[in-house]
Each structure stands twice: as C-alpha cells, then as structure tokens.
Amino acid sequence: MKALTANRLSDGEVVFWKSGAWVERLTDAEVFVAEDSAVTAETSARAQPTLAIDPYLIDLVETEGFWTPVSYRERIRALGPSNHERHGKQADGGDAVEALRHAHGAARSSGRVNLIRRK
Amino acid sequence: MPMLIRLSEGVFSQVQDVFVRLGDDEPVVGGDAIVSLGRLLSGDVARAGGGRLGVWLEPGDEVEALEGRLDQVDLVALAFPKFRDGRAFTSARLLRERLGFTGEVRAVGDVLRDQAGFMVRCGFDAFSPADGSTVEAWAAAASRHRHVYQRAADARAPAFLERGRG
Amino acid sequence: MYRYDAVDRAVLADRAAEFRDQVRRRLSGELTEDQFKPLRLMNGLYLQLHAYMLRVAVPYGSLDPRQMRALADIARRFDRGYGHFTTRTNIQFNWIRLADAPEILDVLAEADLHAIQTSGNCIRNVTADPYAGAAADELEDPRVWCEAIRQWSSLHPEFSFLPRKFKIAVTASPHDRTAAKVHDIGLLLRRGRDGATGFEVIVGGGMGRTPHVGPTLKAFLPSERLFSYLEAVLRVYNRHGRRDNIYKARIKILVAALGAEAFGREVEAEWEKIGVAGDLPGSEIVRIRDAFTRPELADSPAPGDFEARRAAEPAFARFVRNNLKAHKLSGYTIVDVSLKGVGETPGDISADQMDVVADLAERFGQGEIRSTHEQNLVLPHIRLADVHTVWKALDAARLATPNINLISDIIACPGLDYCALANARAICVAQDIARRFEAPDRAEAIGELKIKISGCINACGHHHVGHIGILGVDKKGEEFYQLTLGGSGAEDASVGKMLGPALPIDRVTDAVEAIVDAYLQQRQDGERFLDTLRRTGDAPFREAVYADAH
C-alpha cells in the first residue's frame, strides 16, 4: 500500500493526496493498491507545483486497523514533533494517532520509495 | 537573433546578440564569433572579415590564461552552468580589476535576475537571462540595494566610504 | 551593542523587499522550487518536516532587550510561542508560513535584526566569545571585528555562491569559548611584541562527515590587514573548492588535499596581489568601535548582601558556583542563563521567557544579552549586589538550572523531530540523559562534562567535539546512536573517537551512565572527565559500555 505526500507550498503543512486534492490527515488520504495508480497520482500532483512541494510516495502498513507509514520519519511527519505533543497533527488525539505512535516499520529509505529515483 | 541585456553608462537596454558561438572544429566564416578558451590559446582564431572575437570561459577556466591576449578579444563570456556555481563572479572581478579588461563581460548559462546585483558589482555588463527577465525587471533587480558594504569591480562607493563623507 | 545607522537599516529594508518579491514570484509560479530554494535559504527559510523553519541571525550572539522582545513577538504572532537557539548562536522558529515570511522580515528589520545568510553556501553568522566585553581574560572586545566582518560579508557580490557554507569565529581570550579551531576560519586575537593587535588565523577546521582541527595558516596577521587576507582565503576557496560533491566541498577538504603549506602559499600569492586595496580603512574600524554602546559600569560597586545570601541559601550558592563567571571588573559578574532545564528541549525558549530575559537585561544587565554556541544565554554585566534578584526571577521562569558545563548542559540539534535531513531524534536522547543525572549533587561531583548530540552527520549538534559525542544513525529504519569520546571544542580542540558499535535508542542513557561510572572509578585528583580519558585512553570506557552487551 502507498500514499502520496508532500508539504504544502503556502505554509509547509504536511499533506496527503486524495483524488486530485490535498488533505491534511493521513486517515483521509487515498491509499493506493496498484503501483500505476500511485504513479499517475504522483504525476498529476507534480503538475501543480504551486500547491505542494516535491510530492513523493510512501509505503504503508496496517497497524491497529489504520494505515500507517512504514518509515519512522514519515510517522513523525504524520504526528508532529515528539518533544511537543500538542504541536502538529498529533494534537487531535484519537485512535489513528495512537496507532501511529505504536507502529513499527522497516528501513527509513524504503519509506520514501522514490527518493533515489528523484535524485 | 537571441535577446541580450546590455549595461552601458549605467543604463540597461535590450540589444540583439550578434555573436555566434563556434564549436572547436567549426571554421571561422566571418562575423562576430565566440570561441572556447582552448581554441583562443591555440591561436586558431583568424578573424575573417574583420568580425569581432569573443572567448567563452567555463567556471574552471582560469582568466589569467587570457593575460597578454586580451587586446585581441572584444568579449568574454563567463558561464554559469548552474545558478549556484559562483566561480564566474571571481573570474569577472579579476578580468576587470586585475587584468584591466574593458570589453564586454557577459553572463551566460543559468542566469537569473536574483543575481543581477552581484553580477553588475563584479563587472558584468551583458546578460543573457535564462528566466525570461525583461530589461525593466533586470534593471530593477540590479539596482534594488541602495547601499553596498564592499568594494568591488563597479564604481559604487561602499558604505564605509559613504559614511566617511558624512 | 552596535547601533545601526541609516545605511545598515536601508540594507535590511531593501533585502526584506527583495525577498517579498521572490516569495510572490514563487507563490504565483513564476519561480520553480529549484530556483526558489537557494533564494529562500539565503534568507534562512528552510522547509522542515512539519512546516517552514526561519533561522534568524543573532549576529555574533549579541542581542538587546528590544530585539529579544521582537523575537518574542514573532514567536507569539507567527509561531507557536517559542523559539530554539542553535549552536550557531542563532534562533530558529519552527512553524512558519511561507506567506508570512516577508512580514516577519519586516518585523525583524524594525528591531535591526535579519535572517540574511543564515543558510546557503555563503559566509554565515560570525561566532564570537559569548563573554566578549565582559570576560576577565580578554585582550579587547572581539565584537568590533565581528561587526566589521558581518558588514563585509553581507550580500558579498563575489562570495555569496561559494562551494559550501563558510563559518568564521573570532575570540580574544586565551580560553577559547567559540570552538574557533573547528571553523572554516578561526581568528584568535593576539597582541604582538610592539603592543599592536593581530590575529592567529586558523583555516580549514570543521565538523560534519570529515572533522578536522584546523591548521594555523598565519601566526600573526596584523589586524589592519584582516580584510584583504579574508578576501584572499575566500577567493582561493571560491575558485578551487570542490563543487562536484557536497560532502567534499568545505574548505577543510581543500586545505587537507593541498596541504596547509601549499594552500597557505596560494593564499599568500593572492593576498599580495590584492594588497591594501582590500583592507577596510582604519577609520571605519574606529567608527564601528564607536557605534557600540558602552555599558555604564561603576567603579567596584558594593556587593551588597551577595556573600551573606550565598552562605545562607544553598540553592543560590549552587547557582553561583555553576552559572557565574569572572567579570573583568570587580563588583560585577557574568551570569549564564541555562536553556537546559531538566526535561526541556535544549535551546528552546518560550516567548514569556524571552520577555523575562529582556526585562532582566534592561533592569540589571546594561541592556546586553548573549546567546552561546552551547545553546544558552548570558547576561554579561550583572552587579554582584543584583545577582540574587536576577537569580530569583530566572528561577521563577525556569531559567536558573544550575548546570552550566555539567552533564545535563547538553547540546542537541533539532534532529528527527523537526529536521528534514535527520536520521534520528536528538532531543529525546538529551532529555533522557538529563533526567538520569537530575540530582544536582551528583552532577557537580561529576564535574565538567560536555555531551553533544547530532541527529545526522551534518553535526549541527557538534558531536565531534563533545567530551561524549552522540550521533544518530539510521539502522534499518530504527534509531541508533554512535558514541564518540574525547572531543573538545576548546583551545585544546580535538575530534572525538568512536567508541564501538552504534546502540539502540533505549541503551544510550545506560551507556552514558556506564561511561560516567568508569570515569569516577578511574579519576585521579581534580581530573575532569576529559583529563582522565586522555590519561587512560578509551579502553576502560569501551569495556564499561560493551562488556555486558551480549
């Protein structure tokens, strides 16, 4: 499973792709099963460079009934800084945030799956 | 013919670029031509038909190599292969301040107006912008700063001299 | 403090206007991200994990109360009520909107502050001795030179697109509090035999992937020749520094590749060609010196009840022991304000705390505040008679942790909690260690011990020069930490040596404790941790950490 993420140009907010638009919550993000639909989404996102910066795909795993990023870095992006628990998206609380906190993943590099290709 | 921005006596204007860049094995057929540093040094630059001669320097080429030959040269084009490659700024200053070159010093390559001020200060007087800047936009960017702190290749008085005048 | 004149103010205003235009062009799509990135970086604007981060320059670590209040204002209006002091003595705001950045620059400019060249491949903020102007051991106030360097390097037409960033440190004390030897250029002010001042010039130190203690390029550079010499060094670097590999682009690599002698010869040849035309007129140095406000210090003011309080109040006595430093005048002292409260994020300060520090500086401290590369603040001119009042106020604001130079005075970069380049977190590691060594008697018994933590090899947390250095690495998606021992950023600068295999996050604090216990066992009279380590080598420490690792 994959999701498409980026930072919004105007304020840097972490955003996720959902059928042609950007949303702020990972729980609202579109989850891609097929590789080519993920890549198509990435291409359309890249065609809108004034909305979000450098979109890229991340790998997801299921944790406690939610899709959570495989990579540690991406989980911090989806939560917020661990030294300020009221800052960032984690301020919402709830089960999805708890699931992100409990998630375990594989290599960070496999989280930004297309990082190498983009370089 | 490609567009070029020229700075002359403090005024920016748009001019036609009449120079043609020649590859190292293309013959000189007349008209104004720009050749590589290697070709200039090899002497293979007979001026056919009285055309003017320019030389193209990559950032790694040392301007000191032109010492003693600058009287043959009307134009030095200094390349910015990337916006972030700042070696040509040094090359331009040395051309002006140390080698005393008075011909055209042209910025070519990834040339954006955000460096216009620095380029002018280092002695560039011709610009071939890669960002489609108009003369007006270029001139505004180049003269945005009312004061400068350093001496450079242009005639601007640095802050420490302005202050000295009270 | 250096007082800005109309020229200095115009430069900031023009720069802010220029950036406003660049932001507009980016938002409208006229500039691509690739084009915009170097432009925003030259104004200290990064894109981090959660938002944009704005790094505001605190030139050579000097602030006045008005400026501190402007920073508090920005923290409240444009951020989440706090800021983070860095190892470059700058302050970072973590939650900035791109669209607000131009307005923030305007607010900064109103207070004679800016974000110019706090990032990018240019000459960065100059580091100065945080006790400058107050230290008992200094030859003269190095900030005059720092301000001159600030001006000379600001928007330098030739040196704004160097192969890589470039950092200069200036100190005028034999005790180096700037880590000058691990800077691109370290300038150590010296007095020559005839009484004239000059600099020992160290070039090519640095941290990052390949740490180097820089060699001395010139033992004594007459101070009036400083700027032509800097120009020569920068020009040789701009022309010959590597641009093909970001990890080999710092000047330290060029100096090491050519050898200090050959590099020095190139610089000398260039310096000769530049000649005195490249120097700043002496009159300008005098003007800058005169533009600094002089603290109005009395002649040996009475210490009031300082001694009595110190004898009567153990907590105050502890603060005095750890957070006060000798001032050049009797009746005064230098007060270190700790931004390392136990459980806090190292270097973080809330807007309310900023206001407290500003008020104290105004009422008791001659309007002077300093930020240190160890991520603390300093009130450099406090009368002994006022120390108790100042301490009380700091304590009420949780700014009086008596731990300067002790084990909980930890440097930590933002790491993976904020930084887009990080491999692992740094803040929580620092917090955990600080909690373990919370008991102040134990910390004092351990004595001077500098722990420095970086979240990746870029080494913003200066781990190479930590007595104990901790580097975050990524091992198959888990946060691991590489320990180094024996680094020092002081006048006896050295680069720490790796102790052994990296440890998982939950073993780091135990490992630090094992190292400390081994030190306490090995210690001979009066030795600091670093002394013991240098005497025994790291075998006993490796044994302590890895013996039971199986």
Ligand code: SF4
């Ligand atoms: S050391 Fe690495 S992780 Fe830490 S602030 Fe610097 S770049 Fe970021």
